[in-house]
Amino acid sequence: MEDITITTLSLPVEGMTCASCVLRVEKALRRVDGVAEANVNLATEKVSLAFDTTKTNLRALSAAVEDAGYKLLLPAGREKSIGDESENSHQQRAYGQLKKDFVLSITLAVPVMVVSMMEMTSWFSRWSSLSTDETNRLLLLAAAPVMFISGKRFFTSAWQVGKHLSADMNTLVAVGTGVAYFYSLFAVMFPQWLGHGGTTGPVYFDTAVTIITLILLGRLLEARAKWRASDAIKKLIGLQAKTAKVIRGGVEIEIEVEKLAIGEVIRVRPGEKIPVDGSITQGSTTIDESMVTGESFPVEKTIGQKVVGGTINKNGSIEFRATAVGKETVIAQIVKLVEEAQGSKAPIQNMADSIASVFVPIVIGIAVITFLLWYFVMGSGFSSAMINFVAVLIIACPCALGLATPTAIIVGTGRGASIGVLIKNAQSLEHAHSIKTIVFDKTGTITEGKLSVTDVIVFGGSDKQRLVAQAASLESRSEHPLGHAIVEYANAEKIAPSGRIDSFENFEGRGVAGAVDGARVLAGNLSFMEERSVNTREAQSSLQVLAAEGKTPVFVAMEGKLSGAFFVSDKIKPGVKATIDRLEKMGIEALMMTGDHELVAAAIAKEAGIHRYFAGVLPQEKASRIKDVQSGGNIVAMVGDGVNDAPALAQADVGIAMGSGTDVAMESADITLMKPDLQGVLEAIELSRQTVRTIKQNLFWAFIYNVVGIPLAAFGMLNPAIAAGAMAFSSVSVVSNSLRLKRRKL
Numbered sequence: 001m002e003d004i005t006i007t008t009l010s011l012p013v014e015g016m017t018c019a020s021c022v023l024r025v026e027k028a029l030r031r032v033d034g035v036a037e038a039n040v041n042l043a044t045e046k047v048s049l050a051f052d053t054t055k056t057n058l059r060a061l062s063a064a065v066e067d068a069g070y071k072l073l074l075p076a077g078r079e080k081s082i083g084d085e086s087e088n089s090h091q092q093r094a095y096g097q098l099k100k101d102f103v104l105s106i107t108l109a110v111p112v113m114v115v116s117m118m119e120m121t122s123w124f125s126r127w128s129s130l131s132t133d134e135t136n137r138l139l140l141l142a143a144a145p146v147m148f149i150s151g152k153r154f155f156t157s158a159w160q161v162g163k164h165l166s167a168d169m170n171t172l173v174a175v176g177t178g179v180a181y182f183y184s185l186f187a188v189m190f191p192q193w194l195g196h197g198g199t200t201g202p203v204y205f206d207t208a209v210t211i212i213t214l215i216l217l218g219r220l221l222e223a224r225a226k227w228r229a230s231d232a233i234k235k236l237i238g239l240q241a242k243t244a245k246v247i248r249g250g251v252e253i254e255i256e257v258e259k260l261a262i263g264e265v266i267r268v269r270p271g272e273k274i275p276v277d278g279s280i281t282q283g284s285t286t287i288d289e290s291m292v293t294g295e296s297f298p299v300e301k302t303i304g305q306k307v308v309g310g311t312i313n314k315n316g317s318i319e320f321r322a323t324a325v326g327k328e329t330v331i332a333q334i335v336k337l338v339e340e341a342q343g344s345k346a347p348i349q350n351m352a353d354s355i356a357s358v359f360v361p362i363v364i365g366i367a368v369i370t371f372l373l374w375y376f377v378m379g380s381g382f383s384s385a386m387i388n389f390v391a392v393l394i395i396a397c398p399c400a401l402g403l404a405t406p407t408a409i410i411v412g413t414g415r416g417a418s419i420g421v422l423i424k425n426a427q428s429l430e431h432a433h434s435i436k437t438i439v440f441d442k443t444g445t446i447t448e449g450k451l452s453v454t455d456v457i458v459f460g461g462s463d464k465q466r467l468v469a470q471a472a473s474l475e476s477r478s479e480h481p482l483g484h485a486i487v488e489y490a491n492a493e494k495i496a497p498s499g500r501i502d503s504f505e506n507f508e509g510r511g512v513a514g515a516v517d518g519a520r521v522l523a524g525n526l527s528f529m530e531e532r533s534v535n536t537r538e539a540q541s542s543l544q545v546l547a548a549e550g551k552t553p554v555f556v557a558m559e560g561k562l563s564g565a566f567f568v569s570d571k572i573k574p575g576v577k578a579t580i581d582r583l584e585k586m587g588i589e590a591l592m593m594t595g596d597h598e599l600v601a602a603a604i605a606k607e608a609g610i611h612r613y614f615a616g617v618l619p620q621e622k623a624s625r626i627k628d629v630q631s632g633g634n635i636v637a638m639v640g641d642g643v644n645d646a647p648a649l650a651q652a653d654v655g656i657a658m659g660s661g662t663d664v665a666m667e668s669a670d671i672t673l674m675k676p677d678l679q680g681v682l683e684a685i686e687l688s689r690q691t692v693r694t695i696k697q698n699l700f701w702a703f704i705y706n707v708v709g710i711p712l713a714a715f716g717m718l719n720p721a722i723a724a725g726a727m728a729f730s731s732v733s734v735v736s737n738s739l740r741l742k743r744r745k746l
Contacts, residue, residue, distance in 0.1 A: 019356030019402030069160030218728020239310030244275035285316025391713035404698035412691035420674035428670035432688035441640035442594035473497035547599030619644035
């Protein structure tokens with residue numbers, strides 16, 4: 001079998017300006033053998049790549065992008081760390097150059113526009129000592145730097161894509177302004193060629209420089225807005241401490257965070273940042289984790305508890321042992337997740353991509369038809385036909401179309417990260433707004449997951465101490481939370497487990513069996529006992545009463561005879577009922593799924609305000625239950641936190657993992673909640689709804705400018721300068737609308 005080595009990277013691309021550019025770069029990369037995925041994000045100006053290193057390399061990918069008329073910026077050959085600013089340096093350079101071009105452009109464009117307007121008045125000729133021809137020559141000279149220095153980017157890019165018989169936004173701007181300028185140049189230098197005799201005809205230098213100036217202004221505002229849109233990433237990167245006080249050889253020394261190693265002991269004083277992830281070995285404190293979880297209240301921490309890098313130590317001095325450094329820290333993983341989400345594409349983007357693929361050629365066709373109709377049919381003359389031709393080209397630039405979806409995704413995922421809702425990709429963010437049913441796992445999701453034994457009942461004259469000792473001994477081999485609760489109960493009662501375990505078997509979701517001190521012992525649920533022909537009639541009355549209170553029974557049998565039962569309770573999380581009530585008001589049905597007995601499930605569901613539930617569900621059955629709920633096209637979310645929830649999370653249309661759960665569950669989920677409560681579920685759904693609403697608004701505005709503007713321009717009702725302003729404003733308005741997501745209440 002052939003070896004496949006897939007590498008994933010996110011790299012900057014220079015030269016992209018519109019949705020057409022995005023498609024061209026993607027197509028160029030996907031044609032390279034070995035490229036599995038290539039998604040370009042216009043808002044971040046990056047491409048997310050997945051490729052087989054045995055078939056291609058970065059040089060080949062760079063060549064493909066360059067051949068398409070753009071530039072792929074390759075890594076500098078060193079490993080990127082959190083807080084490394086080199087990745088954004090190209091954006092800073094590009095912004096600086098854009099600003100210089102705009103300053104030059106507006107400095108010359110304003111006098112060109114003023115003089116051009118004054119030239120049309122009767123008093124200008126009386127006031128000015130220059131003739132019309134001389135004035136126009138000065139306008140020609142003043143407009144040249146705007147066209148060929150400030151506007152160079154448009155002509156260069158248009159030439160690059162034109163060599164491949166393609167066109168994009170730069171083509172529209174270059175053709176529009178180029179026609180206006182060069183027509184005016186010929187009108188000044190060779191008036192006889194245009195039928196004006198020896199006198200200069202109408203000139204449109206002001207039109208050309210105004211268009212370039214307004215488009216540069218739009219890009220400048222757009223770049224600033226896009227920079228604000230990615231604030232979440234910059235804030236996350238800024239959370240990391242630069243140095244750490246590490247204990248080496250009993251001496252405290254301060255070193256750079258990059259030089260820390262796993263296992264080192266670090267000291268943190270009040271008010272200082274936790275530099276990396278770890279586990280407290282000495283002291284206690286409260287820690288502000290709001291920047292990671294969105295939780296506003298400080299969390300109490302003591303020996304043995306975890307701390308997260310980037311959080312702030314409030315009022316106690318602690319020492320902790322580093323458990324994760326560099327790319328393995330929680331902050332690094334969050335940054336990676338957010339970057340990947342912001343680089344992904346939402347399904348709704350497909351519509352914009354389909355339109356963008358044919359948009360520019362269609363616009364050029366409309367502009368040519370406009371010119372021909374005005375010149376040959378309407379008989380308006382070359383100048384008027386040309387102005388309408390230019391207006392159509394300029395108003396139709398598809399910048400806003402390419403920014404409509406990615407800017408909303410960037411702001412939406414960034415907003416989510418700031419409140420502890422981590423979204424894996426744009427598809428998940430879009431799908432969440434369509435959820436009709438949410439299935440909640442019980443333990444650790446609806447309940448706190450902190451199980452404790454509340455009642456112990458013995459049957460048939462059994463000895464309670466022996467029952468506890470043997471059950472605790474057997475359950476010490478189990479990984480199930482119920483087993484841990486029994487072991488903790490034995491420890492609290494100071495009952496030592498029995499000494500010898502000769503055999504042990506785990507029956508997932510049902511119980512455990514083994515030989516303890518030579519005796520055959522079973523511990524598990526009611527069905528597990530019945531499977532092994534254990535008579536449970538004596539336990540039925542106790543089961544009815546205690547299970548109705550939401551207590552989960554663990555039956556124990558010795559040598560085939562029922563000896564007793566442990567009843568374990570788990571408190572429901574604060575705010576669960578309020579969350580369920582809110583979901584119902586949002587038109588979303590809440591279901592509960594648990595492996596517990598019917599009576600226990602009924603009691604917990606009632607307390608939580610849930611009307612439908614699945615009881616006695618084995619771990620391997622959870623995914624199939626989700627599939628059943630999905631029947632009929634129902635959009636289903638699953639919320640869980642355990643290893644046995646992973647298949648169900650993957651099966652659901654949207655998998656939501658509690659951040660307090662296991663890494664496996666979080667890897668299988670589409671959305672991870674860093675907070676332990678269910679408020680994050682509501683926030684995730686509301687964030688999705690607001691983001692999708694914003695995308696639709698953006699697409700509407702992106703289209704409406706063209707739907708209204710192109711006919712107006714074609715009918716001669718739109719001046720090219722106004723068209724340029726409207727086009728620039730369309731991009732800025734789309735990005736600004738996306739930025740509103742930062743302030744909306746969830």
